[in-house]
Amino acid sequence: MTIPFRRAALAAMACALALPALAETAPESTDPIVINGGEVELQTAAPAPEHLDGALDEIYSGWLFRDPDTQTMQTDDFENPGMIFVDQGMDEWNMVEGEAGKSCASCHEDVSESMKGVRATTPKVNKDGALWSVEDYVNDCRTSRMQAEALDWNGDRMKNLTALISMQSRGMPMDVAIDGAAQPFWEQGKEMYYTRYGQLELACSNCHEDHYGDWIRADHLSQGQTNGFPVYRLKDAGLVSQHNRFRGCIRDTRAETFPIGSDEFRALELYVASRGNGLPVEGVSVRH
Ligand code: HEC
Numbered sequence: 171m172t173i174p175f176r177r178a179a180l181a182a183m184a185c186a187l188a189l190p191a192l193a194e195t196a197p198e199s200t201d202p203i204v205i206n207g208g209e210v211e212l213q214t215a216a217p218a219p220e221h222l223d224g225a226l227d228e229i230y231s232g233w234l235f236r237d238p239d240t241q242t243m244q245t246d247d248f249e250n251p252g253m254i255f256v257d258q259g260m261d262e263w264n265m266v267e268g269e270a271g272k273s274c275a276s277c278h279e280d281v282s283e284s285m286k287g288v289r290a291t292t293p294k295v296n297k298d299g300a301l302w303s304v305e306d307y308v309n310d311c312r313t314s315r316m317q318a319e320a321l322d323w324n325g326d327r328m329k330n331l332t333a334l335i336s337m338q339s340r341g342m343p344m345d346v347a348i349d350g351a352a353q354p355f356w357e358q359g360k361e362m363y364y365t366r367y368g369q370l371e372l373a374c375s376n377c378h379e380d381h382y383g384d385w386i387r388a389d390h391l392s393q394g395q396t397n398g399f400p401v402y403r404l405k406d407a408g409l410v411s412q413h414n415r416f417r418g419c420i421r422d423t424r425a426e427t428f429p430i431g432s433d434e435f436r437a438l439e440l441y442v443a444s445r446g447n448g449l450p451v452e453g454v455s456v457r458h
């Protein structure tokens with residue numbers, strides 16, 4: 171029974187979103203996320219980066235669009251259900267594995283020193299000219315430096331590590347490069363962002379640029395920013411990677427989607443990250 175209902179709801183949603191008028195609705199407030207009684211303060215709004223001229227004036231954290239209970243969970247690291255996975259990521263960091271007999275810590279030592287800023291500037295072009303996400307760097311270290319097996323991109327062990335690595339950039343503004351060697355990847359991602367997918371013929375922009383602040387179904391649409399990833403999703407009771415979120419959104423348009431860890435999703439990840447340049451990395455955010 172849920173499938174026809176869902177289809178009908180999505181079709182109705184597509185009609186609503188097809189209205190030509192823009193319906194961007196700015197959030198009522200843009201209070202910062204105050205964590206652990208003021209120990210950390212994360213801004214939830216920033217001027218849009220220049221490349222979004224004519225598209226958006228301000229960029230907003232997805233946190234602003236969530237209900238108060240969900241918001242509150244992110245204001246205390248003991249209440250934030252994602253933090254347990256950061257702890258597990260720390261165990262992973264110290265775990266010796268592979269033929270080389272090394273752990274991440276053997277080479278990188280203190281995670282808070284060595285991984286600071288990595289999340290804020292990734293995806294980025296590596297020394298061989300390929301666009302790499304944090305997951306690619308992790309797996310390259312595992313396979314070529316630890317002689318261990320690559321981790322599943324969307325598996326728990328990888329998500330625990332990306333959560334740990336994200337936390338080391340908490341509060342730092344997203345600052346991915348979009349020029350130079352990154353530019354062709356960025357262009358590819360931009361094109362994807364504005365491409366209408368699926369039977370519903372909806373592009374990312376139709377929802378997250380034209381209609382953020384609107385309600386569709388029981389959902390308050392955000393700008394689809396990625397500065398909070400990996401996010402703890404209450405619905406999944408676990409961490410969700412960026413590519414998995416993209417896959418979910420594309421599936422909702424009833425389209426075939428790209429695989430997690432594909433070059434297409436890397437390019438999209440870069441472009442979406444660049445739309446959030448200026449918003450602070452949230453470490454592990456909580457979403458419904
Ligand atoms: C044998 C040493 C070694 C081990 C073990 C190792 N790494 Fe690395 N890692 C490196 C080196 C060297 C680089 C490249 C540094 C550079 O180019 O600046 C690197 C780069 C990285 C980067 C990219 C950093 C950046 O600034 O872009 C990440 C992320 C990373 N490693 C994570 C990990 C994780 C997670 C583990 C454990 C699963 C791990 N590494 C294990 C040596 C190691």
Ligand code: HEC
Pocket residue numbers: 231232233235363372373374375376377378386389390391392393394395396398401415416419420422423438442457
């Ligand atoms: C049919 C409308 C729709 C389309 C099209 C759509 N999304 Fe979403 N997206 C949603 C909804 C609903 C949510 C959950 C509420 C929210 O955070 O906006 C969401 C959430 C997200 C989030 C999580 C934001 C956060 O703060 O946790 C990201 C990232 C995202 N979308 C990216 C994309 C990308 C990239 C595309 C295009 C490939 C896309 N979306 C297409 C409806 C859509």
